Amino acid sequence: MSETNSWAEQWFKAQQQFVDAWSDMAKSSTSGNDTSQSDLWAQSFELWRKACSGQAQPDIQQAMNKCLDMGKEYFAMAEQVSKGMTDGANPIEAINQWMEQMKQSLQQFGGVPGFDGSGVNDFMKQWFSPNASWKEMVSGLTPMNQAFWQMPGMNTSVFNLGEMVDPLGKVLEAPGVGYFREPQEKQQKGLQLALDYQEANFKFNQAFLRIAMESIQGFQNRLLGLEGDSVPKSLRELYDLWVTVSEEHYAEFAMGEEYQALYGDMVNRLMIMRRHYGEIADDFLRTLNLPNTREIDTMQERLQQVRRDNFALKKEIREIRAMLQQMNSRPEPAAKSAPASKTTPAVKTAPAAKSAPASKAAPASKKAPAAKKAPVRKKTVASKTKVTRTKAGA
Amino acid sequence: MSNIPFRSDQVVEELVQFNKNLSQGVKNLLDAEEISEGVTPREEIYTEDKLKLYRYQPSTGVVQNKIPTVIVYALVNRPYMADIQENRSTIRGLLDTGQDVYLIDWGYPDRADKYLTLDDYINGYIDRCVDVIRERHGVDKINILGICQGGVFSLCYTTLHQDKVKNLVTMVTPVDCKTPDNMLSHWVQKMDIDAIVDAMGNLPGEMLNWTFLNLKPFQLMGQKYVSMVDIISDEKNVKNFMRMEKWIFDSPDQAGEAFRQFIKDFYQQNKLVEGGLKIGEHEVDLKNLKTPVLNIFAEQDHLVPPASSKILPKLIGSKDYTELSFPGGHIGIYVSGKAQATVTPAISSWLNARS
Numbered sequence: 001m002s003e004t005n006s007w008a009e010q011w012f013k014a015q016q017q018f019v020d021a022w023s024d025m026a027k028s029s030t031s032g033n034d035t036s037q038s039d040l041w042a043q044s045f046e047l048w049r050k051a052c053s054g055q056a057q058p059d060i061q062q063a064m065n066k067c068l069d070m071g072k073e074y075f076a077m078a079e080q081v082s083k084g085m086t087d088g089a090n091p092i093e094a095i096n097q098w099m100e101q102m103k104q105s106l107q108q109f110g111g112v113p114g115f116d117g118s119g120v121n122d123f124m125k126q127w128f129s130p131n132a133s134w135k136e137m138v139s140g141l142t143p144m145n146q147a148f149w150q151m152p153g154m155n156t157s158v159f160n161l162g163e164m165v166d167p168l169g170k171v172l173e174a175p176g177v178g179y180f181r182e183p184q185e186k187q188q189k190g191l192q193l194a195l196d197y198q199e200a201n202f203k204f205n206q207a208f209l210r211i212a213m214e215s216i217q218g219f220q221n222r223l224l225g226l227e228g229d230s231v232p233k234s235l236r237e238l239y240d241l242w243v244t245v246s247e248e249h250y251a252e253f254a255m256g257e258e259y260q261a262l263y264g265d266m267v268n269r270l271m272i273m274r275r276h277y278g279e280i281a282d283d284f285l286r287t288l289n290l291p292n293t294r295e296i297d298t299m300q301e302r303l304q305q306v307r308r309d310n311f312a313l314k315k316e317i318r319e320i321r322a323m324l325q326q327m328n329s330r331p332e333p334a335a336k337s338a339p340a341s342k343t344t345p346a347v348k349t350a351p352a353a354k355s356a357p358a359s360k361a362a363p364a365s366k367k368a369p370a371a372k373k374a375p376v377r378k379k380t381v382a383s384k385t386k387v388t389r390t391k392a393g394a
Numbered sequence: 395m396s397n398i399p400f401r402s403d404q405v406v407e408e409l410v411q412f413n414k415n416l417s418q419g420v421k422n423l424l425d426a427e428e429i430s431e432g433v434t435p436r437e438e439i440y441t442e443d444k445l446k447l448y449r450y451q452p453s454t455g456v457v458q459n460k461i462p463t464v465i466v467y468a469l470v471n472r473p474y475m476a477d478i479q480e481n482r483s484t485i486r487g488l489l490d491t492g493q494d495v496y497l498i499d500w501g502y503p504d505r506a507d508k509y510l511t512l513d514d515y516i517n518g519y520i521d522r523c524v525d526v527i528r529e530r531h532g533v534d535k536i537n538i539l540g541i542c543q544g545g546v547f548s549l550c551y552t553t554l555h556q557d558k559v560k561n562l563v564t565m566v567t568p569v570d571c572k573t574p575d576n577m578l579s580h581w582v583q584k585m586d587i588d589a590i591v592d593a594m595g596n597l598p599g600e601m602l603n604w605t606f607l608n609l610k611p612f613q614l615m616g617q618k619y620v621s622m623v624d625i626i627s628d629e630k631n632v633k634n635f636m637r638m639e640k641w642i643f644d645s646p647d648q649a650g651e652a653f654r655q656f657i658k659d660f661y662q663q664n665k666l667v668e669g670g671l672k673i674g675e676h677e678v679d680l681k682n683l684k685t686p687v688l689n690i691f692a693e694q695d696h697l698v699p700p701a702s703s704k705i706l707p708k709l710i711g712s713k714d715y716t717e718l719s720f721p722g723g724h725i726g727i728y729v730s731g732k733a734q735a736t737v738t739p740a741i742s743s744w745l746n747a748r749s
């Protein structure tokens with residue numbers, strides 16, 4: 001830790017110098033048109049990332065990376081906003097111009113075969129973070145990693161999905177022959193399922209692209225409609241407004257029937273494909289005389305049932321033991337009558353019963369005549385549950 | 395609006411400040427110590443498979459409630475959310491107001507746990523933990539505090555084992571899983587849950603994480619990290635921020651069979667409301683629940699919308715029902731300062747009045 005600290009101190013000092021130098025430079029030139037400045041911002045983030053890489057625990061490294069990624073995107077926004085704000089130009093016009101450029105750029109992506117959001121740069125990248133994180137997660141959960149999608153015929157970002165499916169479709173439709181007919185058919189089916197998933201993923205991404213463009217328009221409209229205190233007074237407030245508008249557009253989309261269908265279809269197709277490849281892997285393991293998932297599942301299921309039975313039996317044994325103990329602790333009937341009258345136990349219990357607050361118990365029985373209470377009970381059962389409402393902090 | 399009232403030099407100033415904060419924040423992150431899971435001292439008193447039952451060290455100098463309380467947390471995420479930091483701990487708050495607190499930690503299920511069902515969790519694990527606590531304290535009934543999905547489990551458990559439950563507290567608990575504002579529920583309606591469980595075995599925690607983060611992707615994957623720069627530039631905040639960050643991404647896998655039943659019965663078929671819910675061999679009809687209930691929900695909860703919890707009094711048979719509405723979100727109800735000042739004392743005074 002001390003080594004890290006000493007490194008961190010030096011590194012921090014260097015960064016401070018860097019920031020100070022940058023600050024001086026920025027103050028002396030506020031034109032914002034100097035592209036070398038924005039390069040410097042971007043480079044600084046990369047520099048930091050490299051410098052910190054491997055210095056922190058994984059949790060912290062992950063948070064730091066996210067912070068640097070978002071910092072970079074935030075700076076990209078700042079660059080675009082400040083670009084048009086020089087020489088007394090109207091910032092709204094500058095923002096609108098930037099937004100129009102973004103829309104055009106996104107429109108172009110609409111025509112890219114197999115669009116998956118990965119080519120989107122600048123600030124709009126955030127709109128495709130659900131797709132990017134989905135892709136990342138899927139590659140960790142399925143045997144279809146990035147290399148799989150780069151195989152001939154599978155790379156939808158190079159080939160048009162519609163054009164690609166046909167030639168591959170012929171291959172996939174060709175009947176399996178000979179001794180290996182069954183494995184051949186399974187492989188063909190696997191490829192078909194992979195293509196089905198790719199298609200569902202493509203449709204999902206296309207829908208995001210459309211909503212992202214709509215959100216840009218929504219942001220422009222919102223900016224134009226703002227008055228008084230709601231007008232952003234700083235870059236951060238402008239950014240927060242962008243987040244609010246984007247989140248609203250996203251929520252409307254995500255709560256719609258279209259999203260439900262597209263997302264459901266994408267997940268289902270991925271799972272069907274994965275299950276199929278799992279079966280192929282099982283077949284392969286069986287040929288090697290190695291245990292496969294099916295066999296392990298069977299054992300686990302049986303084992304779980306045995307454990308349930310065990311717990312049930314243990315419980316039953318405990319109950320039987322308790323019953324036996326109770327029975328054993330009871331005095332024998334023969335020993336009860338004769339000596340008991342001679343010795344004192346019966347006499348001992350009697351005072352206890354007397355000393356017990358008989359007088360207290362008595363009124364209770366008087367107080368609660370069954371006949372009187374019954375109707376009240378009926379009434380309460382019929383009425384609704386009594387609700388006491390409180391507000392925290394009220 | 396014709397203009398925005400800030401200039402380019404102001405933007406540069408903001409960026410320079412942002413950069414300075416980031417620089418300081420990165421340094422603070424590098425200096426940060428390892429993050430612990432929970433802060434209040436506790437003792438492991440029972441263990442079974444991956445489950446651990448903890449008892450928290452009672453506070454001294456307070457009048458103790460004789461009836462112990464067990465916290466049943468969700469299978470999703472980890473229970474140290476209820477004990478995230480010294481001054482933001484629901485558990486600490488309960489101890490300081492006289493409760494004797496136990497917690498069921500489900501651990502991290504793996505392939506060996508794939509065939510655990512809701513019956514195993516509710517009538518198995520929870521029931522055995524409750525028995526252990528009853529025996530230790532020599533009482534017939536104990537209090538249960540169910541959190542989120544753990545609240546659903548607690549509702550089912552209490553309905554089936556009322557002879558063992560004195561009072562039930564449910565926090566941010568989804569009861570009606572098909573309210574129109576429930577995004578999570580909306581997303582799963584067209585999902586083939588059988589295909590998911592058959593393909594994956596257990597549901598990977600990463601998939602759950604993806605789902606939760608994408609309920610509000612711009613805030614949770616973007617804005618949060620921009621705001622984080624301001625927060626972590628102050629050394630004191632780094633550890634707390636990292637605790638929360640660690641918790642968010644600490645998602646155990648979900649035992650396949652339990653997940654299959656939970657999503658199908660609760661989220662797709664809404665059986666707690668519509669009826670027909672069976673846990674193992676036992677039918678769960680909330681009308682049979684006569685135990686006193688305190689139902690707490692968060693007004694800005696994006697995971698469990700308030701309407702999802704607020705339906706509870708219409709479904710249960712208990713005559714003693716109290717609800718508490720908290721002006722905050724699903725996580726804020728445990729970690730915010732406001733929650734420490736209002737929610738936890740309210741739980742304790744409600745329990746004390748009924749114990």
